[in-house]
Amino acid sequence: RKEVEQDPGPFNVPEGATVAFNCTYSNSASQSFFWYRQDCRKEPKLLMSVYSSGNEDGRFTAQLNRASQYISLLIRDSKLSDSATYLCVVNGDTGRRALTFGSGTRLQVQP
Amino acid sequence: GAVVSQHPSRVICKSGTSVKIECRSLDFQATTMFWYRQFPKQSLMLMATSNEGSKATYEQGVEKDKFLINHASLTLSTLTVTSAHPEDSSFYICSANQGARGTDTQYFGPGTRLTVL
Numbered sequence: 001r002k003e004v005e006q007d008p009g010p011f012n013v014p015e016g017a018t019v020a021f022n023c024t025y026s027n028s029a030s031q032s033f034f035w036y037r038q039d040c041r042k043e044p045k046l047l048m049s050v051y052s053s054g055n056e057d058g059r060f061t062a063q064l065n066r067a068s069q070y071i072s073l074l075i076r077d078s079k080l081s082d083s084a085t086y087l088c089v090v091n092g093d094t095g096r097r098a099l100t101f102g103s104g105t106r107l108q109v110q111p
Numbered sequence: 112g113a114v115v116s117q118h119p120s121r122v123i124c125k126s127g128t129s130v131k132i133e134c135r136s137l138d139f140q141a142t143t144m145f146w147y148r149q150f151p152k153q154s155l156m157l158m159a160t161s162n163e164g165s166k167a168t169y170e171q172g173v174e175k176d177k178f179l180i181n182h183a184s185l186t187l188s189t190l191t192v193t194s195a196h197p198e199d200s201s202f203y204i205c206s207a208n209q210g211a212r213g214t215d216t217q218y219f220g221p222g223t224r225l226t227v228l
Contacts, residue, residue, distance in 0.1 A: 103154040
């Protein structure tokens, strides 16, 4: 079983749509959770951290359910510029500090 | 946010040659840097953790004699792919933590695309 699992997609949605991505992680001792965005042939860029209380940044809302080991990302009012691969990322060991990446979910927003 | 640079951004080399990739933290000191590799349509996979002033910690399955890591200063880590072969062609990305805590954000370099002919 992969440490971090995501639906690879692609998710093809029209502009203005709301889209949700899900992610599960296997290490119950994981401490930190993130969503990164990766454009084609570029490095990942931090989109937002994910907290148990849920957090929102503009059109983006992230949720964490520690009991279910489940993370979600909701994008409202999709823009063409949101087209990218969204990576669910977990830091499982504060001592080690390396990140474990999901394989990513590809989003294509269409006009 | 913090800036991490990598050089070169792209390299094409012949099979059997060695390639050095540099990773620099430009506006902060990083006692630990990480090296990842990403094959097409796959996730980033951690190769090794680079510690300033000490030996790197390699992940299982990554040959330390093939992927030489040197973290000589608090702002520079280098990855040398020795005797490169076509199967080493990949996107190599480094990252660094800005802070000392495990939960601090990691900042990624722009990556180096290696093609071995």
